[in-house]
Amino acid sequence: MPSTAGGGVRRSVTGTRGLVAAGFLLPALVLLGALVVYPIGYSVYRSFFDRSGDGFAGLGNYVEIFTDDTILTAVENNAIWVVVAPTVATALGLMFAVLTERVRWGTAFKLVVFMPMAISMLAAGIIFRLVYEQDPERGVANAVWVGVHDTFAESAGFPKARPAPAHPLKPAGGGAFVTERPVRAGSPVLLPLVGVPADKMPSDARPAKSAPPSTDGRITGTAWLDFTRGGGGTVNAVDAAELGLKGLAIEAVKDGRVVAEATAAADGTFSLPKEADGAVLRLPESNFREPYNGVDWLGPSLVTPAIIGSYLWMWAGFAMVLIAAGLAAVPRELLEAARVDGANEWQVFRRVTVPLLAPVLAVVLVTLMINVLKIFDLVFIIAPGSAQDDANVLALQLYRSSFGTDAHLGVGSAIAVLLLLLVIPVMAFNIRRMRRETRR
Amino acid sequence: MSTDSANGPDSTAGRAGPAGPDPRAGAVSEAGSVSEAAASGAGSVTEHGPVRARPSLASRIAARTGGGVMRVFLVLVGLFWLMPTVGLLLSSLRSPADISASGWWEVFTAPAQLTTENYERLLQNETVTDSLLSTVMITVPATVLVVVIGSLAGYAFAWMEFPGRDWWFLAVVGLLVVPVQVALVPVSKLFGTIGIFETTTGVVLFHVAFGLPFAIFLLRNFFAEIPRELLEAARLDGAGEVRLFTRVVLPLGGPAIASLGIFQFLWVWNDMLVALIFADSESPPITVALQQQVRQFGNNIDVLAPGAFVSMLIPLAVFFAFQRQFVSGVMAGAVK
Structure with a gap:
C-alpha cells in the first residue's frame, strides 16, 4: 500500500471541508459499493442456499464443487492451467528477453511477440480455431504435424485394399500379404487386389497390362485392381478396364530376408532381379496403412494443452517485456565481473542474471496466476461444444451454472466465492510488495 | 516541499507506469515501452571490461x-x-x-x-456493422466515465483531508483483484430490478465499476506527485477546489490519464464475458455477435475470419500508435 503512513502528513492545500471531499468521492463509492462490494456479500450469502434459493444448503454447494464430475474436471483443469501456463509463459518470456537483449532488431521481435496482447481473447480464439482445425488440409498445426510425421513414416497408397477371396495371396500378419507359392522366372506373377474406392486410386494409374514372361531370369508380374466398374471382368485375370496399382511396393522374401524390392508402374507391371527367383512375394504393410490424419488437437485429451498453447501465444509477450525491463536494470558490472572470472554464458545466466531477476520473475508469475485463474473466453471459444466438458475451467463452469440451461445459482455463487478466495492470497502478496517498494 | 518530498516519490512507486520515473519503482514502471526496454539493454554488449582476457580462437x-x-x-x-x-x-x-x-x-x-469479397459482404451485413457501432457506444462512455470518476476520486484521495482517508483508499485498492465473475449473478439481479439488465447502460456501468479501483489507484498515485507549491499557488490566486482540479490537476495528470484511458478502452473493446451477459441481445457488441457464430465454426468462417480481423483493427492501431502508454497501461492493469 503506497499510502501515507501517518494520516496527517499531507494536509489539504485548500483546507477542504469533508462535504466537498464526499462530493468528489461519491460517484466512485456508489458504483463500487453497488456493483463490486454488494455482489461479494450476495455471492457469499447465496452460496449457502440451494438451487431455488429458499432452502439453506450449508456447505452443500461447496461439497458439490469437489464431488460433481463436471465441476471436478473444471477444478483439475484450473489447477493444470495455474501451474503450467504462468510457468511456461515466464520461461518463454525470460528466454526471449535474454536472447533479444543482444540483437539489434530485438525491438521488432518484441513488437511481434507482444502484439497479441492487444487483441481480444475472442479474436485469439477464432485465430486458434483455425490453427487447430482437424483436417491437415486446412489447419496449420496438423499440416505441419502430418508433414513431419510423413517424412519419417510415409503413408502411401491403398488403405483397405485386400486380396479377393479366391486368389494366390494370403495374409502374413501385421497387415502384409504374401504369395502362397514361391515365384519362378518365366511365369509372370499376378497380384490382384480389391477394395480400393475409385476416387482413392492414383489419378495417373493406367489400365493394367499383363507382364510378358521374362527371358533373362527376371521375375515379372502385374499388380492391379481386380475390379471392373459396372461388373464383368474375370477374377484373377487382367481385364481391359482394370487399373494398375501404381506405386504398390513389392518385396521378394527368401528365408525371411528381403532379397529384392520393386514398385509397380502406372500399368501395374513390375520386375524383380533374378535373385528373387524362388522367393515368395510380399506386399508390405506400408501399402495399406491409413493416411495419417494428424492429431485431434481439440479432442478430449489434448484440448486443454491446446488452449494453454493459445494463451501462451497471447501472454508470453507480457512476461517478456516485464522481464526485459528488469534485465535492463541489472548492473552490467556484475555480469562482466562474472565473465572475467571465467564464467561461461550459461553460468552467468544461471548464477547471476536469474537470481538478480528473481523479484521480477515472481511478479510476472503471480500476475499471470491471477489472470489464469479467471480464464474464460479462450476456453469458451476454442473448445468445440463436444469437448467443452473436457476443457472445463472454473470461470466457464461458473458461467454455465449461473446462466446455462440447467442453472444452479447456489453452485455458481460457490464457485465465485472460491475464485475470490483463491485470489485473496495473491492480493495480499501484491499489497505487501507495493508496501515494500514504497518503503525503500 | 517539506515532508512531502520525502514521501512523495515513494508513494507513487509501484505501478504508475509513466508516472514513476523512480528507478526503484520495480520493473513495471521501467517498462516504458517495448523499444525502450530493448534499447537500454543493447548498448552494453560491446563494452568489454578492460581486464577481460582475450578469448581463445575456438571460443x-x-x-x-x-x-x-x-x-x-x-x-x-x-x-x-x-x-x-x-x-x-x-x-x-x-x-x-x-x-x-x-x-x-x-x-x-x-x-x-x-x-475482398468477404469484407464487402461483411460490411453489408447489418448485424455486424450494428455490432461495431454497439461496441463504440459501450467503449467510449465506459472509458470517459472511468477517467472522470476515477480522477475525481483520485484527487480526493491525494489532496483532500477527511477522516479515514487512507483506510478508504486501502479498501478501494483491495477491490482491484475482485474477479468480474463474482459480480455476474448479483449484478444481473440488481440490474433486473432497476430495469437496466440487457441494456447498453448496464454494460457501461458494470465496466466503469470494475475499472474504478485501478483508475483510482493509478491516478491517486500520480496526482500525489504534483508539487504542492503548484497547488498552493493556484489556491492563492483564488481557485476553488473544482477549479484547482480542472485547471491544475487534470492537465498535469495527462500521461497517467492517457495510460488509463488506453487500458480501459482496450479492456472494454475486447471484453466478451460482461457483454455476453449484460448487453442488449438486440444490439450486441462485435465480440458477442461473433461469438454467436462460433458454434458453426466451419460454416461461418467467411464471417468469422474477416469479422475477427475487423474487431482487431482498432486495438492494433492503438497498440502501434500509443505503444508507450499501451505497454505501461497493460503492465499496470494486468492484475485485473
Missing part, C-alpha cells in the same frame, strides 16, 4: 556460430508468432469455398485466390 568461433544460431532461432520464433495472425488475415481474404477446400498457405502458390 570466439563458438560465440559467433552461437550468435548465428540464436538469430536464426529468433527469426523462426518471430515467424511462428506471426503465423496465426497471418493465417487469419489470409483466410479472411479467400472465398468460403477455398477456405473449406484447403489451407490459407495455398495463396502463396495461388495468389489469385485473394479476394
Whole structure:
C-alpha cells in the first residue's frame, strides 16, 4: 500500500471541508459499493442456499464443487492451467528477453511477440480455431504435424485394399500379404487386389497390362485392381478396364530376408532381379496403412494443452517485456565481473542474471496466476461444444451454472466465492510488495 | 516541499507506469515501452571490461556460430508468432469455398485466390456493422466515465483531508483483484430490478465499476506527485477546489490519464464475458455477435475470419500508435 503512513502528513492545500471531499468521492463509492462490494456479500450469502434459493444448503454447494464430475474436471483443469501456463509463459518470456537483449532488431521481435496482447481473447480464439482445425488440409498445426510425421513414416497408397477371396495371396500378419507359392522366372506373377474406392486410386494409374514372361531370369508380374466398374471382368485375370496399382511396393522374401524390392508402374507391371527367383512375394504393410490424419488437437485429451498453447501465444509477450525491463536494470558490472572470472554464458545466466531477476520473475508469475485463474473466453471459444466438458475451467463452469440451461445459482455463487478466495492470497502478496517498494 | 518530498516519490512507486520515473519503482514502471526496454539493454554488449582476457580462437568461433544460431532461432520464433495472425488475415481474404477446400498457405502458390469479397459482404451485413457501432457506444462512455470518476476520486484521495482517508483508499485498492465473475449473478439481479439488465447502460456501468479501483489507484498515485507549491499557488490566486482540479490537476495528470484511458478502452473493446451477459441481445457488441457464430465454426468462417480481423483493427492501431502508454497501461492493469 503506497499510502501515507501517518494520516496527517499531507494536509489539504485548500483546507477542504469533508462535504466537498464526499462530493468528489461519491460517484466512485456508489458504483463500487453497488456493483463490486454488494455482489461479494450476495455471492457469499447465496452460496449457502440451494438451487431455488429458499432452502439453506450449508456447505452443500461447496461439497458439490469437489464431488460433481463436471465441476471436478473444471477444478483439475484450473489447477493444470495455474501451474503450467504462468510457468511456461515466464520461461518463454525470460528466454526471449535474454536472447533479444543482444540483437539489434530485438525491438521488432518484441513488437511481434507482444502484439497479441492487444487483441481480444475472442479474436485469439477464432485465430486458434483455425490453427487447430482437424483436417491437415486446412489447419496449420496438423499440416505441419502430418508433414513431419510423413517424412519419417510415409503413408502411401491403398488403405483397405485386400486380396479377393479366391486368389494366390494370403495374409502374413501385421497387415502384409504374401504369395502362397514361391515365384519362378518365366511365369509372370499376378497380384490382384480389391477394395480400393475409385476416387482413392492414383489419378495417373493406367489400365493394367499383363507382364510378358521374362527371358533373362527376371521375375515379372502385374499388380492391379481386380475390379471392373459396372461388373464383368474375370477374377484373377487382367481385364481391359482394370487399373494398375501404381506405386504398390513389392518385396521378394527368401528365408525371411528381403532379397529384392520393386514398385509397380502406372500399368501395374513390375520386375524383380533374378535373385528373387524362388522367393515368395510380399506386399508390405506400408501399402495399406491409413493416411495419417494428424492429431485431434481439440479432442478430449489434448484440448486443454491446446488452449494453454493459445494463451501462451497471447501472454508470453507480457512476461517478456516485464522481464526485459528488469534485465535492463541489472548492473552490467556484475555480469562482466562474472565473465572475467571465467564464467561461461550459461553460468552467468544461471548464477547471476536469474537470481538478480528473481523479484521480477515472481511478479510476472503471480500476475499471470491471477489472470489464469479467471480464464474464460479462450476456453469458451476454442473448445468445440463436444469437448467443452473436457476443457472445463472454473470461470466457464461458473458461467454455465449461473446462466446455462440447467442453472444452479447456489453452485455458481460457490464457485465465485472460491475464485475470490483463491485470489485473496495473491492480493495480499501484491499489497505487501507495493508496501515494500514504497518503503525503500 | 517539506515532508512531502520525502514521501512523495515513494508513494507513487509501484505501478504508475509513466508516472514513476523512480528507478526503484520495480520493473513495471521501467517498462516504458517495448523499444525502450530493448534499447537500454543493447548498448552494453560491446563494452568489454578492460581486464577481460582475450578469448581463445575456438571460443570466439563458438560465440559467433552461437550468435548465428540464436538469430536464426529468433527469426523462426518471430515467424511462428506471426503465423496465426497471418493465417487469419489470409483466410479472411479467400472465398468460403477455398477456405473449406484447403489451407490459407495455398495463396502463396495461388495468389489469385485473394479476394475482398468477404469484407464487402461483411460490411453489408447489418448485424455486424450494428455490432461495431454497439461496441463504440459501450467503449467510449465506459472509458470517459472511468477517467472522470476515477480522477475525481483520485484527487480526493491525494489532496483532500477527511477522516479515514487512507483506510478508504486501502479498501478501494483491495477491490482491484475482485474477479468480474463474482459480480455476474448479483449484478444481473440488481440490474433486473432497476430495469437496466440487457441494456447498453448496464454494460457501461458494470465496466466503469470494475475499472474504478485501478483508475483510482493509478491516478491517486500520480496526482500525489504534483508539487504542492503548484497547488498552493493556484489556491492563492483564488481557485476553488473544482477549479484547482480542472485547471491544475487534470492537465498535469495527462500521461497517467492517457495510460488509463488506453487500458480501459482496450479492456472494454475486447471484453466478451460482461457483454455476453449484460448487453442488449438486440444490439450486441462485435465480440458477442461473433461469438454467436462460433458454434458453426466451419460454416461461418467467411464471417468469422474477416469479422475477427475487423474487431482487431482498432486495438492494433492503438497498440502501434500509443505503444508507450499501451505497454505501461497493460503492465499496470494486468492484475485485473
